Amino acid sequence: MAPNHFILPFDELMLSLSNAPHRGGLTRANGFFFMKVPKNYSGDYKADCLAFERENGLKNFVGFMTAADIGKVLSVSRSGNVTAYITAGITNPAIAGEEPPPWEPGTINVALVIEEGLTVGAMANAIMTATEAKTYTLLSLGYSATGTTSDGIGVFAFEGETEWAGTATKLGISIGRAVRGALEESVRKWERTRC
Template sequence: MESEHFILPFDGSMLSLSNAPHRGGLTRANGFFFMRVPKNYSGDYKRDCAEFEEKHRLRDFVGFMTAAEVRNVLAVARSGSVKAYVTAGITNPAIAGEEPPPWKPGTINVALVINEGLTVGAMANAIMTATEAKTYTLLRLGYNATGTTSDGIGVFAFEGEVEWAGTATALGMSIGRAVRKALEESLRRWERTRRK
């Protein structure tokens, strides 16, 4: 990890499904990064992410952005074949379906690296399960929110035959546990940075 950013190269190419600002959607990826940006960032995110990738000599990486201090809030948790990487900042909490408050910078990024072979449908299912775990964690910890207005999520897995990743499956249980643990720790770290 660099002082301001986090870069994770994979051992080999993985299938990626995400809403990341850099190479989001369904693609193949050699890794991912969490790129720190200024709190009031309003730049050209496509250009800035591409320049970040070039500067760090990365190729075909998926890129997320955050104004949170990555080195202080990044939390990682493993459960079964799932490893969750989370950076949390929740200065702009929101509830799905309700008018959001005035915008402030703040994002929860969740990247799941799954060491199994999944179908694309199972990857979509994994996003659903991870989002449920994120929302439950926020509500359980007393945040009146289902997320923030700019959350990012990505699932990285090998292409394979596993079709389901919902809450009734062993894989879904691992996703839920990893996300809950990593998000809770990241939020604890973020709260500490606010008190400084």
């Protein structure tokens, strides 16, 4: 594995729905990676992610980028059939619907691996639930923000019949718990790296 990056191969192909810079959208994936980039990165993200994938012998991976020190801030939390992998950097907190402050590098990346069979609609529902959990966690930690200006999120699941992943469902509760646990831990780690 490349130093200060995180690569997670799946045991079998999974359906992916994400806003990732590399292979984002709706696709099938063999895994995902968090790739570290320099602060004030302004490179060709498509070319750089593809090069990272090739250099690490990966194929059909979904890729996220961050300037945060992945080795220090990566946090993992599991609840039920959901595992959340989160890296937090909050130098550019923002509130949805308000003009953002001057840009600084900082990203919250959320990758959810759900070991259940979901419809695409349920995967979209999972993104909503995870985002609600992210916002609640930030507010509860004292950040007047709903996220940062460059957040990434991806949901990985098997294709199946589960149609809902909202806060009233068992799956949604697991998503919320996993995201809240991993994000709180990652933010605390990030805060310590800034001291």
